[in-house]
Amino acid sequence: MQQSPNVLFRPARKGDVPAIVAMLADDHLGATREGDPHDERYLAAFERVDADPYDELIVAERDGEVVGTMQLSYLAGLSRLGAERCQIEAVRVVAAMRGQGLGRRMIQWAVDRARERGCAIVQLTSDKSRTDAHRFYDALGFKASHVGYKLALT
Amino acid sequence: MQQSPNVLFRPARKGDVPAIVAMLADDHLGATREGDPHDERYLAAFERVDADPYDELIVAERDGEVVGTMQLSYLAGLSRLGAERCQIEAVRVVAAMRGQGLGRRMIQWAVDRARERGCAIVQLTSDKSRTDAHRFYDALGFKASHVGYKLALT
Numbered sequence: 001m002q003q004s005p006n007v008l009f010r011p012a013r014k015g016d017v018p019a020i021v022a023m024l025a026d027d028h029l030g031a032t033r034e035g036d037p038h039d040e041r042y043l044a045a046f047e048r049v050d051a052d053p054y055d056e057l058i059v060a061e062r063d064g065e066v067v068g069t070m071q072l073s074y075l076a077g078l079s080r081l082g083a084e085r086c087q088i089e090a091v092r093v094v095a096a097m098r099g100q101g102l103g104r105r106m107i108q109w110a111v112d113r114a115r116e117r118g119c120a121i122v123q124l125t126s127d128k129s130r131t132d133a134h135r136f137y138d139a140l141g142f143k144a145s146h147v148g149y150k151l152a153l154t
Numbered sequence: 155m156q157q158s159p160n161v162l163f164r165p166a167r168k169g170d171v172p173a174i175v176a177m178l179a180d181d182h183l184g185a186t187r188e189g190d191p192h193d194e195r196y197l198a199a200f201e202r203v204d205a206d207p208y209d210e211l212i213v214a215e216r217d218g219e220v221v222g223t224m225q226l227s228y229l230a231g232l233s234r235l236g237a238e239r240c241q242i243e244a245v246r247v248v249a250a251m252r253g254q255g256l257g258r259r260m261i262q263w264a265v266d267r268a269r270e271r272g273c274a275i276v277q278l279t280s281d282k283s284r285t286d287a288h289r290f291y292d293a294l295g296f297k298a299s300h301v302g303y304k305l306a307l308t
Contacts, residue, residue, distance in 0.1 A: 017232070024233055033234050045236030054206075055230065071231050076209065078171070078225075079178055079244050080187050082199030083308070090233050111305060120308045125279060125300035137303045146279035148300025149291045151265060154237075154274045 007102065009109050012057040012069065017046050019066040020059065023092040029127055030092075060093075060106060067094045068102050072110055074117065083120030086110065091124075091133070104136040111140065161256065163263050166211040166223065171200050173220040174213065177246040183281055184246075214247075214260060221248045222256050226264055228271065237274030240264065245278075245287070258290040265294065 012020060018037035025034035035041075049055045049071065060068030070091040074084050088110050093103050114122045125148035126133050138144070166174060172191035179188035189195075203209045203225065214222030224245040228238050242264050247256050268276045279302035280287050292298070 020232055030233070035235050039235060041236040042232050043236075045230050045232050048230040049232075052208075052230070057232070073229060075227060075243070076199050076202040076206070077244055078174055078196050078199050078203075078211070079184070081189050081193060082195040082197075089229070090231055111307075115307050120306070122305040122307065123279070123303065125277070125302050127300055134301065140305065142303035142305045144301050145304050146281055146302025147288065147298050148279050148302040149277065149296035150299050151276040151294070151296045152274070153265075153269050153276065 006062050007067065007105070008061045009058055009106070010061060012046070012050075012059045014043065014046060014050075016059050016066050016069075017042050020057075020069045020092075023066075023069055023094055024090065026095055027092065029129070058106075058110075060102060062097075065094075067097045068092065068106055070106055070110060072113065074114075074119065080120050084118065085121045085123055086114035086117070086119040088122065088124040099132075103133065104140070107136065107140055160216050161221070161259070162215045163212055163260070164215060166200070166204075166213045168197065168200060168204075170213050170220050170223075171196050174211070174223045174246075177220075177223055177248055178244065180249055181246065183283070212260075212264075214256060216251075219248075221251045222246065222260055224260055224264060226267065228268075228273065234274050238272065239275045239277055240268035240271070240273040242276065242278040253286075257287065258294070261290065261294055 021034060021037035021042050024030045049057050054074040056072040058070050058072060059066045071089045073087045075087055076084055091103060091106065111122050175188060175191035175196050178184045203211050208228040210226040212224050212226060213220045225243045227241045229241055230238055245257060245260065265276050
């Protein structure tokens with residue numbers, strides 16, 4: 001997969017799961033909703049994502065360390081002449097690497113990958129409080145055209 | 155599946171595809187991006203959705219006529235202890251039935267179904283111009299917590 005200076009993007013492996021969970025938790029929103037990185041529910045979710053041909057869990061690796069993650073899901077539907085869309089979820093950069101453009105490079109990489117697959121659209125939602133992230137979505141040409149609704153059931 | 159007075163919710167069948175596409179197109183946003191309801195790309199997308207155990211294309215039927223549609227996708231990911239989330243896409247009600255509460259009943263039905271499956275969250279995005287829809291999402295307890303970004307590639 002693509003090599004950027006010092007950072008490699010590649011599919012996540014089972015052994016990356018604790019590092020990914022640690023990034024999900026090290027976040028002002030994630031801190032309250034994640035658990036032990038070795039919880040078997042994370043591994044079960046990894047196995048399902050890994051087995052699904054329409055899901056890609058990606059990590060950014062630098063010097064053998066996982067420094068970023070995001071999940072790409074390729075969604076089918078009838079809309080737009082049956083177009084496939086790429087949805088980006090759970091984008092995180094390790095604390096020590098924030099503010100250095102890695103998040104933006106990850107999203108650019110995802111957009112390029114979606115374009116190569118022939119997706120008609122890339123979509124994501126971002127919590128209203130993540131104003132830093134919004135700047136690079138805007139810069140990459142994303143339109144903040146929608147309201148993102150969530151209903152917690154648990 | 156659940157029977158509401160005069161309206162039945164059920165999985166879509168291949169023969170429903172033209173009626174679903176007609177609803178997608180009969181919309182101030184969809185009008186410019188849909189095509190011939192018999193275009194084979196719609197059928198191909200239907201086949202993929204129909205074969206995917208994590209996708210449900212639902213129609214609302216009244217007196218043998220398709221009067222509403224929505225797609226439910228059950229997304230896996232590591233976030234929130236590996237929770238499954240239900241995403242609702244492509245919600246449409248036929249013109250003659252709008253403003254009578256059918257859309258709200260469809261979303262309520264989807265939420266109940268997601269809860270039965272054990273999903274942790276139900277999520278959707280809605281174009282900022284769909285202010286009528288926003289009222290029933292609010293009324294059903296959804297929080298407009300996110301910005302929904304889209305990047306068109308074609």
